[in-house]
Amino acid sequence: xxxxxxxxxxxxVGIVAGIYTLFALGVQVQFGFAGLLNFGHVAFMGIGAYxxxxxxxxxxxxxxxxxxxxxxxxxLAGVLLGLPTLRLRADYFAITTIAFSEILRYVATxxxxxxxxxxxxxxxxxxxxxxxxxxxxxxxxxxxERGLNVSGDVATLILVWSVAALAVGAVSLVMRTPxxxxxxxxxxxxxxxxxxxxxxxxYKLQALAVGAxxxxxxGLFYAWQFSFFSPDDFAPLLTFFAWMIVxxxxxxxxWTVPVGAIVFGVIFAGTRFFDxxxxxxxxxxxxxxxxxxxxxxxxxxxxxxxxQGIFGSREExxxx
Amino acid sequence: xxxxxxxxxxxxxxxxxxxxxxxASLDVExxxxxxxxxxxxxxxxxxxxxxxxxxxxxxxxVRFEGRRIDRSAPHRIARFGLVRTFxxxxxxxxxxxxxxxxxxxxxxxxxxxxxxxxxxxxxxxRERKARERATELLELVRxxxxxxxxxxxxxxxxxxxxDFARVLMAGPRLVLLDEPMAGVSPTLGRQLxxxxxxxxxDLGMTFLFxxxxxDMVMEAxxxxxxxxxxxxxxSGAPADVRADERVVDAYxxxxxxx
Amino acid sequence: MFQQLLVNGLVTGSVLALxxxxxxxVYGTLRLVNFAYGDYMTFGAFMGVxxxxxxxxxxxFSALLAMVATAVLSVALELTLWRPLRSRSAGFMSxxxxxxxxxxxxxHLIYLVAGPQPRTYAVDxxxxxxxxxxxxxxxxxxxxxxxxxxxxxxxLLIARTSVGRMMRALADDLQxxxxxxxxxxxxxxxxxILSGLxxxxxxxxxxxxxxxxxxxxxFTLLLPIFAAVVLGGIGSAYGALTGGLALGLAMELxxxxxxxGGVDPTYKPVVAFxxxxxxxxxxxxxxxxxxxxx
Numbered sequence: 001x002x003x004x005x006x007x008x009x010x011x012x013v014g015i016v017a018g019i020y021t022l023f024a025l026g027v028q029v030q031f032g033f034a035g036l037l038n039f040g041h042v043a044f045m046g047i048g049a050y051x052x053x054x055x056x057x058x059x060x061x062x063x064x065x066x067x068x069x070x071x072x073x074x075x076l077a078g079v080l081l082g083l084p085t086l087r088l089r090a091d092y093f094a095i096t097t098i099a100f101s102e103i104l105r106y107v108a109t110x111x112x113x114x115x116x117x118x119x120x121x122x123x124x125x126x127x128x129x130x131x132x133x134x135x136x137x138x139x140x141x142x143x144x145e146r147g148l149n150v151s152g153d154v155a156t157l158i159l160v161w162s163v164a165a166l167a168v169g170a171v172s173l174v175m176r177t178p179x180x181x182x183x184x185x186x187x188x189x190x191x192x193x194x195x196x197x198x199x200x201x202x203y204k205l206q207a208l209a210v211g212a213x214x215x216x217x218x219g220l221f222y223a224w225q226f227s228f229f230s231p232d233d234f235a236p237l238l239t240f241f242a243w244m245i246v247x248x249x250x251x252x253x254x255w256t257v258p259v260g261a262i263v264f265g266v267i268f269a270g271t272r273f274f275d276x277x278x279x280x281x282x283x284x285x286x287x288x289x290x291x292x293x294x295x296x297x298x299x300x301x302x303x304x305x306x307x308q309g310i311f312g313s314r315e316e317x318x319x320x
Numbered sequence: 321x322x323x324x325x326x327x328x329x330x331x332x333x334x335x336x337x338x339x340x341x342x343x344a345s346l347d348v349e350x351x352x353x354x355x356x357x358x359x360x361x362x363x364x365x366x367x368x369x370x371x372x373x374x375x376x377x378x379x380x381x382v383r384f385e386g387r388r389i390d391r392s393a394p395h396r397i398a399r400f401g402l403v404r405t406f407x408x409x410x411x412x413x414x415x416x417x418x419x420x421x422x423x424x425x426x427x428x429x430x431x432x433x434x435x436x437x438x439x440x441x442x443x444x445x446r447e448r449k450a451r452e453r454a455t456e457l458l459e460l461v462r463x464x465x466x467x468x469x470x471x472x473x474x475x476x477x478x479x480x481x482x483d484f485a486r487v488l489m490a491g492p493r494l495v496l497l498d499e500p501m502a503g504v505s506p507t508l509g510r511q512l513x514x515x516x517x518x519x520x521x522d523l524g525m526t527f528l529f530x531x532x533x534x535d536m537v538m539e540a541x542x543x544x545x546x547x548x549x550x551x552x553x554x555s556g557a558p559a560d561v562r563a564d565e566r567v568v569d570a571y572x573x574x575x576x577x578x
Numbered sequence: 579m580f581q582q583l584l585v586n587g588l589v590t591g592s593v594l595a596l597x598x599x600x601x602x603x604v605y606g607t608l609r610l611v612n613f614a615y616g617d618y619m620t621f622g623a624f625m626g627v628x629x630x631x632x633x634x635x636x637x638x639f640s641a642l643l644a645m646v647a648t649a650v651l652s653v654a655l656e657l658t659l660w661r662p663l664r665s666r667s668a669g670f671m672s673x674x675x676x677x678x679x680x681x682x683x684x685x686h687l688i689y690l691v692a693g694p695q696p697r698t699y700a701v702d703x704x705x706x707x708x709x710x711x712x713x714x715x716x717x718x719x720x721x722x723x724x725x726x727x728x729x730x731x732x733x734l735l736i737a738r739t740s741v742g743r744m745m746r747a748l749a750d751d752l753q754x755x756x757x758x759x760x761x762x763x764x765x766x767x768x769x770x771i772l773s774g775l776x777x778x779x780x781x782x783x784x785x786x787x788x789x790x791x792x793x794x795x796x797f798t799l800l801l802p803i804f805a806a807v808v809l810g811g812i813g814s815a816y817g818a819l820t821g822g823l824a825l826g827l828a829m830e831l832x833x834x835x836x837x838x839g840g841v842d843p844t845y846k847p848v849v850a851f852x853x854x855x856x857x858x859x860x861x862x863x864x865x866x867x868x869x870x871x872x
Binding site: 037084085087088089090091092094095096098099100102103106107109110240243244247285286289290292293295296297298299300303304307 | 611659662663666668670671672673674675676678679680681682683685686687689690694801804805808812842844845847848851852854855858859862863864
């Protein structure tokens with residue numbers, strides 16, 4: 001690779017990796033720890049982002065309060081999703097969760113008055129009026145920039161990774177508690193756990209709620225970083241990326257998630273810099289296709305050659 | 321005579337066209353060590369599944385300490401004080417041996433998120449006590465050297481012992497053991513029986529176990545219940561049951577012709 | 579209006595039904611949820627473009643050729659990807675994730691080679707069949723006839739032939755059947771051939787029905803197809819057929835104005851998912867699936 005990537009570009013990659021860390025951590029809690037096949041995880045990201053934006057623009061609510069509402073609503077959605085569906089067998093549950101996230105995406109695309117429709121948050125305040133939901137974020141960011149004497153990108157990077165590190169630490173700690181012990185046991189054999197008097201259903205709901213909260217926080221940072229989003233930003237593809245990150249790092253450990261996210265970020269962004277043939281013969285849209293082909297091949301390769309991920313051990317293989 | 325701790329009445333359970341359990345009725349006396357025996361396919365494990373809530377019976381009732389449990393979820397039944405082991409031991413291989421036993425601790429505030437947040441001191445104290453008790457139980461089954469290992473390294477027989485320790489950790493009043501001696505050395509088996517007798521004496525714990533080793537059954541149990549083809553065909557003191565014609569026939573495979 | 583929607587529903591439903599059978603037989607025999615199936619269909623649709631538009635072959639023959647091409651792809655992937663994975667005892671999750679990766683690769687290879695612009699088959703766009711109150715475009719007419727024939731053939735195949743019988747046996751127990759001497763390798767290849775044929779057919783039909791399409795064709799249909807499979811009950815080919823037709827009809831008929839104004843047409847997929855969730859709540863194993871034994 002002959003180009004020297006700009007610092008601005010790589011800090012951008014770092015921010016995206018941080019957001020994906022939070023997002024994928026939710027998958028780790030739900031699947032790596034509790035064994036739940038939730039393939040609709042991106043819905044929680046969307047709920048977090050949209051709730052915050054809508055409350056700020058339409059109800060004039062304080063942005064931080066709106067953000068909290070976004071997280072709370074996502075957790076509620078997780079519980080509501082789980083109540084009727086957790087008793088389905090694993091593969092049916094998986095399809096239902098994708099259906100859930102797609103239904104939400106359709107609603108967001110069609111209910112223009114609520115969400116701005118397919119044009120996204122630009123439309124939130126109605127035609128002809130500019131909608132801004134991140135005013136409070138921008139001023140907070142400004143304070144951080146001045147306080148630490150860094151650029152806007154670096155400030156965001158620091159903020160995202162601070163929260164991500166906190167989340168990873170918190171999840172690690174919780175998994176070492178008796179609660180975490182029950183959760184890990186459920187993943188492996190829920191009948192054995194039930195025979196010891198634990199309410200498996202309640203634990204699964206809690207795992208969904210915690211995962212949803214993490215997804216929603218990721219959604220908030222996504223909204224703040226890009227200042228604009230639309231329903232298509234929350235497509236199932238993102239959920240699959242999160243799964244890939246979790247498996248890449250290794251299942252069942254919180255600290256492997258940021259590693260997986262960074263590797264993913266590098267792969268995803270690094271393909272922009274393949275300046276040698278045959279890639280140099282492609283234009284930018286074609287390179288975007290190649291990027292996704294590479295991601296697909298990485299997933300396949302991972303499963304073929306190292307399904308336990310970078311840090312997993314064969315004995316701990318949980319995928320089945 | 322105390323009321324039975326477990327009353328099974330007319331329980332029927334069919335799979336497809338097959339009646340695995342056919343209007344089975346039995347009583348288990350509190351504080352007894354009762355054996356459930358019968359040839360393969362007699363329906364013993366199915367009955368265990370129904371009693372512990374893992375299978376819904378088509379008909380019939382199950383009462384534990386007077387309370388109906390045949391419609392209750394397995395974890396509820398375990399909380400009421402009825403705990404079971406499985407025929408194929410269900411060791412949680414990716415948890416440590418100690419964690420496996422700790423899992424069975426009942427009423428642990430640390431197992432609730434609210435407990436973790438609001439009562440960390442109580443959680444720590446409870447966890448300490450649980451560890452002590454768990455280590456004691458592991459010593460009882462001679463697995464304390466494996467306490468820190470993944471349960472996956474244990475052999476089949478060792479996993480059975482782990483199951484036993486785990487069940488005791490839950491502090492139940494009625495323990496259902498599904499073939500507890502299979503794969504366990506006779507000396508250790510003897511010690512477990514001793515311990516069960518001790519628990520029965522000290523805590524009034526009741527044991528209902530399925531077993532194929534008839535000699536052991538005759539020695540260790542107060543009462544024997546015999547099943548064949550889904551039905552309970554005899555129950556009573558070991559010596560009486562052993563002499564019962566129907567029981568002999570069941571094991572030899574002949575059917576009574578009347 | 580109602581008859582028109584009914585016919586539309588049958589057309590959509592047939593495409594879903596055929597595809598759903600293709601997904602279902604693979605799941606039933608191999609326990610593999612093939613998330614790349616939509617892109618197998620897209621491959622079929624674009625091969626159809628190659629034969630019909632580029633090479634000028636009439637649409638029906640192009641469809642047949644596209645079906646064969648997709649079957650070849652299907653077998654090639656079985657031999658190079660799925661079989662090696664199975665020999666490494668890859669489980670349900672690994673296989674599913676591989677299929678997700680494969681979907682990405684296939685779809686974007688098609689984007690790369692064929693480009694994102696919409697494609698149309700060389701069918702007279704002005705030809706209209708009018709039967710009673712129903713208007714059918716030429717493409718839709720072909721689609722209905724071909725789909726009907728396809729469904730009948732598939733139904734017969736599963737019910738009457740030895741291959742169908744072996745597929746049903748495999749669905750019951752892969753290990754048992756292997757032990758009993760049936761050449762599982764061969765039957766598995768047969769299953770993939772059939773699945774590929776159906777994918778190719780469904781892809782071309784979908785392309786015909788939608789008039790113009792791009793490489794997203796198969797993927798956008800994938801979830802309704804999975805919904806049809808689950809609705810009918812995983813592992814049941816008849817269930818897949820029924821599920822597909824039911825969903826297609828539900829989706830189209832839901833827009834009928836007599837039904838309290840009718841559903842907004844853009845919400846049709848939501849109707850499909852909603853119906854799926856509803857059925858699963860009432861009957862967790864699907865319409866024809868087997869109830870779970872603890």
